[in-house]
Amino acid sequence: xxxxxxxxxxxxxxxxxxxxKNIKKKFxxxxxxxGVNLEVGENEVVGLxxxxxxxxxxxxxxxxxxxxxxxxxxxxxxxxxxxxxYSVNKARELGIETVYQEKALGEKQPIWRNIFIGRHITNxxxxxxxxKVKQESQKIMxxxxxxxxxxxxxxxxVSTLSGGERQGIxxxxxxYFDADLVILDEPTMALSLKEVDKVLKFIQxxxxxxxxxxxxxxxxxxxxxxxxxxxxLDRGEKVGExxxxxxxxxxxxxxxxxxxxxKIG
Amino acid sequence: xxxxxxxxxxxxxxxxxxxVITILVWIVFIITSPRxxxxxxxxxxxxxxxxxxxxxxxxxxxxxxxxxxDLSFPSTMAVGGMCFGLAFAATNSIVLGILAAMxxxxxxxxxxxxxxxxxxxxxxxxxxxxxxFLRGFVTLSTDGSAISLRALGDHMLYxxxxxxxxTIPMQTVWFLFLSVFLGFILYRHxxxxxxxFVGDNSHTADLMGISVSKTxxxxxxxxxxxxxxxxxxxxxxxxxxWPTQGQGYFMTAFATVFVGGxxxxxxxxxxxxxxxxxxxxxxxxxxxxxxxxAGFWTQLIYGLIIVVSVSIHTNLRRLGIT
Ligand SMILES: Nc1ncnc2c1ncn2[C@@H]1O[C@H](COP(=O)(O)OP(=O)(O)OP(=O)(O)O)[C@@H](O)[C@H]1O
Ligand SMILES: [Mg+2]
Numbered sequence: 001x002x003x004x005x006x007x008x009x010x011x012x013x014x015x016x017x018x019x020x021k022n023i024k025k026k027f028x029x030x031x032x033x034x035g036v037n038l039e040v041g042e043n044e045v046v047g048l049x050x051x052x053x054x055x056x057x058x059x060x061x062x063x064x065x066x067x068x069x070x071x072x073x074x075x076x077x078x079x080x081x082x083x084x085x086y087s088v089n090k091a092r093e094l095g096i097e098t099v100y101q102e103k104a105l106g107e108k109q110p111i112w113r114n115i116f117i118g119r120h121i122t123n124x125x126x127x128x129x130x131x132k133v134k135q136e137s138q139k140i141m142x143x144x145x146x147x148x149x150x151x152x153x154x155x156x157x158v159s160t161l162s163g164g165e166r167q168g169i170x171x172x173x174x175x176y177f178d179a180d181l182v183i184l185d186e187p188t189m190a191l192s193l194k195e196v197d198k199v200l201k202f203i204q205x206x207x208x209x210x211x212x213x214x215x216x217x218x219x220x221x222x223x224x225x226x227x228x229x230x231x232x233l234d235r236g237e238k239v240g241e242x243x244x245x246x247x248x249x250x251x252x253x254x255x256x257x258x259x260x261x262x263k264i265g
Numbered sequence: 266x267x268x269x270x271x272x273x274x275x276x277x278x279x280x281x282x283x284x285v286i287t288i289l290v291w292i293v294f295i296i297t298s299p300r301x302x303x304x305x306x307x308x309x310x311x312x313x314x315x316x317x318x319x320x321x322x323x324x325x326x327x328x329x330x331x332x333x334x335d336l337s338f339p340s341t342m343a344v345g346g347m348c349f350g351l352a353f354a355a356t357n358s359i360v361l362g363i364l365a366a367m368x369x370x371x372x373x374x375x376x377x378x379x380x381x382x383x384x385x386x387x388x389x390x391x392x393x394x395x396x397x398f399l400r401g402f403v404t405l406s407t408d409g410s411a412i413s414l415r416a417l418g419d420h421m422l423y424x425x426x427x428x429x430x431x432t433i434p435m436q437t438v439w440f441l442f443l444s445v446f447l448g449f450i451l452y453r454h455x456x457x458x459x460x461x462f463v464g465d466n467s468h469t470a471d472l473m474g475i476s477v478s479k480t481x482x483x484x485x486x487x488x489x490x491x492x493x494x495x496x497x498x499x500x501x502x503x504x505x506x507w508p509t510q511g512q513g514y515f516m517t518a519f520a521t522v523f524v525g526g527x528x529x530x531x532x533x534x535x536x537x538x539x540x541x542x543x544x545x546x547x548x549x550x551x552x553x554x555x556x557x558x559a560g561f562w563t564q565l566i567y568g569l570i571i572v573v574s575v576s577i578h579t580n581l582r583r584l585g586i587t
Binding site for chain 2: 087092
């Protein structure tokens with residue numbers, strides 16, 4: 001009796017921010033995901049780990065509305081998502097912002113267009129309030145990206161920026177729109193140590209402000225300190241799930257290697 | 266203040282360069298044939314002939330900005346002219362005629378857009394096919410004969426596309442109005458922003474929630490409707506429609522867009538450049554003939570202007586200046 005009540009209570013309390021169930025994805029003859037479950041709790045940072053081609057990016061693209069799953073269910077804030085009604089714009093409405101591995105920038109466009117791509121501040125006829133947008137861009141560059149004065153202005157074209165500055169725009173834009181869940185796909189790739197540090201601080205900020213985050217990376221050393229939980233994918237399947245409180249960096253490393261080896265063996 | 270001017274020149278060096286070229290060419294014409302180029306008559310002629318190519322080039326600017334190409338517009342022009350001619354001949358209504366022409370341009374653009382986005386054909390192939398198909402279509406539809414529209418000249422609304430406004434020919438009034446409007450759309454509207462991103466990197470556009478297919482289809486429709494409008498205006502001028510309409514405009518429209526500073530690579534386009542270049546390209550032939558040079562100099566000079574101005578544009582872009 002008591003046990004049942006307890007269980008019930010537990011179910012009421014824990015409504016995950018995101019719940020993906022048995023997600024499968026095929027690209028023609030290639031199967032990228034073979035029934036993956038992924039949950040992200042309120043104010044939780046999940047480190048999503050796995051080798052090249054494991055299906056990490058595919059999984060989060062499904063979550064952020066870029067592509068529908070071949071099979072499986074998605075719940076956001078406890079509400080079921082129907083593939084026909086889901087899209088990138090819908091995902092944003094539900095508070096999901098994504099920094100893609102590909103950065104998703106327009107090289108020939110100025111920074112201000114890149115920050116507000118697809119959702120400019122407009123009047124009701126759709127004309128852009130350019131002054132306002134540039135002002136906000138300047139603010140984002142200064143306050144979120146930490147770019148000061150010299151060099152980049154909102155008018156600068158992305159093609160003239162460094163790798164770190166580009167990543168800064170992708171992240172700054174995700175942060176500006178005040179999401180409940182920020183997904184970062186390989187945000188530290190090809191960044192200098194100092195810039196990696198900036199990204200990690202940014203993730204910490206998300207956590208401190210009560211938001212959630214999915215952080216994808218090959219680099220466990222980076223993921224470990226900022227994550228609450230780790231999920232490891234291998235060739236389209238979930239092969240492990242670990243709480244930070246229950247394992248040290250070394251143990252996690254070992255467990256990941258073991259999980260992959262077991263699959264090969 | 267000085268900095269602002271510098272910044273302005275830096276950002277608009279492409280446009281400024283084009284204006285300089287245009288003025289240089291103009292000065293050469295004034296020197297070589299002062300009688301022609303110092304009287305207002307020739308400018309009125311330019312203002313009533315240049316907009317036909319100008320409207321086509323305006324549409325082409327959007328098509329190139331989104332990273333596609335359209336070869337079918339001369340035929341679309343004929344479709345627009347024919348739709349207008351048939352509708353006007355049947356109803357004696359200019360409004361219905363224009364609506365018919367716009368509908369024709371819309372449908373052609375829609376088909377081009379669907380072939381490129383949904384069927385997945387490269388636009389160069391899809392619109393090449395459409396170019397032949399539509400030319401055959403208008404020729405067959407009219408048995409290859411012209412539509413004579415003598416009555417058009419007596420119509421109350423005839424001056425809409427053919428009269429003058431404050432001594433400026435209506436063709437140029439429309440061209441100017443549409444250039445300003447489409448300029449605002451391209452640089453200041455969410456739609457234009459989407460066009461630039463789809464042309465720059467369609468994968469980025471896709472990831473950021475911009476519908477690549479819808480945006481491309483819309484651009485092909487804009488092209489189609491502008492070509493149809495150009496065809497209609499051309500019919501107003503000649504008061505006759507020919508099944509061969511538009512055939513002379515293919516090369517000059519492309520020359521205009523490229524000289525204007527729009528690149529083939531997508532993600533960038535300049536409506537202002539197209540507007541200025543339309544008059545530059547449109548005045549070359551008259552200037553060459555007035556200078557007493559034989560007609561075949563025209564092609565050589567066209568070629569020279571294209572190569573010189575595009576190489577300037579390309580280098581400005583490579584230096585990251587514009
Ligand atoms: N659009 C696509 N079309 C076809 N196959 C795809 C597509 N996207 C991904 N794949 C395939 O799906 C598998 C998983 O790819 P995914 O990008 O999700 O891996 P990943 O875990 O993000 O790898 P990485 O760490 O290298 O980024 C790969 O085999 C990839 O080739
Ligand atoms: Mg990936």
